Amino acid sequence: MKGLKVILSFVFVCLLLFSCDSDRSKSNYLKQSKSTYQRILESGKIRVGYISYPPSFIKDPNTGKFSGIFHEVLQEIGKKLQLKIEYTEEVGWGSMIEAINSGRVDLICTGVWPTTERGKHVDFTKPLYYSTVRAYVRFNDNRFDGNLTKINNPDIRISSIDGEMTSIIAKFDFPKAKEVSLTQMNDVSQVLLEVSSGKADITFVEPAIALEYMSKNPGKIKEVKNVPPLRVFPNTMIVGKGEVELLSTINIGIDELANNGFIDKIVSKYEKFPGSFQKIALPFREE
Structure with missing residues (x-):
């Protein structure tokens, strides 16, 4: 009889532990x-x-x-959603995806350019505006006028930033050229300084960045x-891969602010050199 009680007690404890583990597993799953x-x-x-x-x-x-185009637009979206925008972490071009996928941040608020490599790991919102990327050289250098293929030469040095578009373009378009690489935390204008000082022959940036540099130099x-x-x-902007609800909500906010003219107003506010950016083209609306 005593042995039966011991067995029953053991079974009861096992069932209790199983129930607790099950509850914990359920909680973790949720x-x-x-x-x-x-x-x-x-x-x-x-x-x-x-x-x-x-x-x-x-x-x-x-x-x-904080200021800038994306800052002001995201703040406005946050107001409409009644959500606080909390700037949690400053990241680099090469570490922004890891910051999203590790769960440290929910969204990257900077003008990120979509690429296939990035799209494998994250999703992109609708654009706020468009940027061109052009080639820049020293003031007296005419070697590449009318023919960018001349860049693809082992003797040519391209100023780039690790993980940023300068490096992506250099590797894809001009693989034979030599990269003079800067770290991710360097300001993008540094690539222009590398060219002007003779440490590199050419680089690729947005007109807005180059025109700002040229106005000061x-x-x-x-x-x-x-x-x-x-x-x-x-x-x-970028969000985690498959975060459909968040992506859809941010996109609805972007559509609304594009439609009511808010985004165009903010882009114009920060567009120091007119024509530096291409604004979003809205569908024709009859007045």
């Missing part, structure tokens, strides 16, 4: 299955990673204050003449 969007609604905030890339996104190095660099832009890119 936590893991909860979407980023559901967690955002519960917490009331969107955790945002950012890259300081003027005028797309600007962080004042002295005050830490006249007679140092110039755009390569009589060649088309190397790329035309939509400027987007």
